Amino acid sequence: MTALQQGDVLEVQTFPVTRADLVAYAAASGDPNPIHQDEEVARSVGLPGVIAHGMLTLALAGRAVAAWTDGAEVVELGAKFTSPVVVPADGSVEVLVAGTVKSVADGLATIALEVTCEGQKVLGMPKAVVRA
Amino acid sequence: MPVDDTLVGREFPPTPAREVTEESVRDFAEAIGGAYDGSVPPTWPIVLAFDAMQTFLDAEQLDLFRIIHGEQRFSYERPVRVGDVLSATLTVASLRQIGGADIIGTTSAIHDAAGELVCSAKATLVHSGGAA
Numbered sequence: 294m295t296a297l298q299q300g301d302v303l304e305v306q307t308f309p310v311t312r313a314d315l316v317a318y319a320a321a322s323g324d325p326n327p328i329h330q331d332e333e334v335a336r337s338v339g340l341p342g343v344i345a346h347g348m349l350t351l352a353l354a355g356r357a358v359a360a361w362t363d364g365a366e367v368v369e370l371g372a373k374f375t376s377p378v379v380v381p382a383d384g385s386v387e388v389l390v391a392g393t394v395k396s397v398a399d400g401l402a403t404i405a406l407e408v409t410c411e412g413q414k415v416l417g418m419p420k421a422v423v424r425a
Numbered sequence: 426m427p428v429d430d431t432l433v434g435r436e437f438p439p440t441p442a443r444e445v446t447e448e449s450v451r452d453f454a455e456a457i458g459g460a461y462d463g464s465v466p467p468t469w470p471i472v473l474a475f476d477a478m479q480t481f482l483d484a485e486q487l488d489l490f491r492i493i494h495g496e497q498r499f500s501y502e503r504p505v506r507v508g509d510v511l512s513a514t515l516t517v518a519s520l521r522q523i524g525g526a527d528i529i530g531t532t533s534a535i536h537d538a539a540g541e542l543v544c545s546a547k548a549t550l551v552h553s554g555g556a557a
Contacts, residue, residue, distance in 0.1 A: 308458055321449075321456035323475050326489050334490055338553055347494040352457040352468040359466075367467040371498025371547070417496075 297362065297402040297425055303392040306357035309385040310345050310378060318349045332382070340377060347374035350388055350415060354406050357390035358421045361404070365423040368401060373417030378410045386410055397425050428485065428527040428552060432517040437484060440476040442538065445469075445509040465505040470513075470535055471497070474546040477515035477533040487552060495528065495549035502542050510538040513546070527552040 315329045324346055327334040335343050351372055358367065380386055391407040402425035408416040451461040453469050474497075482489060505511070512535070519530035528551055535544040 314456070314458065317456040321452040323472055326492070328490060328493075338491060338493070348468055348471050348497060349457060351497060352466060355467045356457060356459050364462070364464060366504055367499075367501060369498070369500045370467045371496070373496040373549075374494050 297394045297397055297404075297423075299394055299397050301394040303357075303361045303394070303404070306353075306360055306390045308353045308356070308388045308390070310349065310353075310380055310388055311385040312343065312380055312382060315343070315345060315349070315380060318346055318352075322346070322348065324348070340379075342379045343382075344377035345380050345386075345388075347372075347416075350374070350378055350408060351419070353388050354390050354408055354416065354419055354421070357392060357406070358404060358423060361392060362402075362423050362425075365402075365425065367421060367423055369420065369422040372406070372408070372419035374415070375417035376410075376413055376415045378415050388415070392421075400425060428487070428520060428529060430520055432485070432529075433520050434517065436514060436516045437477065437481045439512045439514045439536075440473060440480055442510050442512045443473060443476065445505055445507050445511060447507050450507055463507075465507065467499065467501070469505055470499060470511075470544045470546055473511050473513040473535050474515075474533040474548060477513035478531065478548065478550065481515050481517070481531065491553050493551040493553070495551045496547070497549075498547045499544055501544045505543060509543065511535050511543060518547075525554060527554065 392404045395403045404421045406419035454461040513533040515533045533546040
């Protein structure tokens, strides 16, 4: 892999998300929660509409990390799901993943992520640690 | 209806062992918009963590559609590999109520067939109780 250096600003990765993606993700992950499929159910629990699985958004962050590190072994990955990614019935929304290398020490690189959708941060304190 | 506050510290039964098949990993990799390259995406263990959460929800008679995923953090002892046979055991780590919602902190320990810890998956689940 390309050696990560503290302070490196990594190239922003962009991922489109559609309702069809939510159907595929629900099947592959085994999460049938209807808030990711059904507008009415989503609104009944106070959401603005059908939202992406938080775990799909985190998976996209994981793809960005893999792209930046050429598939380095991930030791930690996580985030808070602070704002929903609302997915329209037609078309797509874009999830952007930015990253900065916070530290490289003891064979581990810590990458602080910033994950946004339509200009708003959707993950809180997203972070990955990889074997450098 | 609020969640029973004696839950903290309770461990739920392990999920049925699940083999990490190439097909399931391929489906997952494609569902997150990528391609299968022989490695297992770092968020794949959510499949096990979801099984463990469902075991917990069933035991406590909580509805999945009332659950919002608040936070998820994975730490890995080693990468998950195709061919692993894994099981997850969920423990309720914390519980608090905010504005009519239950904030449930859980840890799912994911072990392989030899009983070795592969991954710890910490999730915060926000349960909106609806009309009591």
